Amino acid sequence: MSSDETIDGARRNLVLASAAVGGVATVATAVPFLASMAPSERAKAAGAPVEADISKLAPGEMMRVEWRGKPVWILRRTQEMLDTLKKADPLVADPDSKRPMQPDYIKGDARAIKPEYLVVVGICTHLGCSPSEKFAEGAASGISDDWLGGFLCPCHGSTFDFSGRVYKNKPAPDNLEVPPYYYLSDTRILIGEDQKA
Numbered sequence: 001m002s003s004d005e006t007i008d009g010a011r012r013n014l015v016l017a018s019a020a021v022g023g024v025a026t027v028a029t030a031v032p033f034l035a036s037m038a039p040s041e042r043a044k045a046a047g048a049p050v051e052a053d054i055s056k057l058a059p060g061e062m063m064r065v066e067w068r069g070k071p072v073w074i075l076r077r078t079q080e081m082l083d084t085l086k087k088a089d090p091l092v093a094d095p096d097s098k099r100p101m102q103p104d105y106i107k108g109d110a111r112a113i114k115p116e117y118l119v120v121v122g123i124c125t126h127l128g129c130s131p132s133e134k135f136a137e138g139a140a141s142g143i144s145d146d147w148l149g150g151f152l153c154p155c156h157g158s159t160f161d162f163s164g165r166v167y168k169n170k171p172a173p174d175n176l177e178v179p180p181y182y183y184l185s186d187t188r189i190l191i192g193e194d195q196k197a
């Protein structure tokens, strides 16, 4: 192989790599920005709450934002998704979320301030993998004929319902974490902070 071909090959790989990381460009550009700050400012910015605009989220769609280096999912649940929660109650390990995986104001099987929008940290409580969307019900999910829809952690097979509640007898010990958050308006959520009294 000539050196020109080697350079072309390297360039092509670089283009492919750039395309692959396109989705995280905003995260990458934030790093030099943080590095330019004084240490105290940097710590504050890294732990700062993040605002999410949910105005374009269609029913059944999920968006992701990053908060404190963690992925936070915002799922706009359809009525059908919400209807599965009662059916999942006897199948999940902690149906009433008694273990402290959410702020005090998050109650009930919807585990949300507004039932339509689930806000959870997308990190499995077993060993920290990121579960995948398995929204289709039944056999189409590839999980089981009676699957109600939710999330699957492919690492060791933990499954979660549409509220991030872990199914019984799975490796993950807890439901997915609900972060502190509140609504700034009907279409904007602030993640990482409780509403001040």
Ligand code: FES
Residues within 6 Å of the ligand: 124, 125, 126, 127, 128, 129, 153, 154, 155, 156, 157, 158, 171, 172
């Ligand atoms: S990390 Fe999710 S099941 Fe192990």
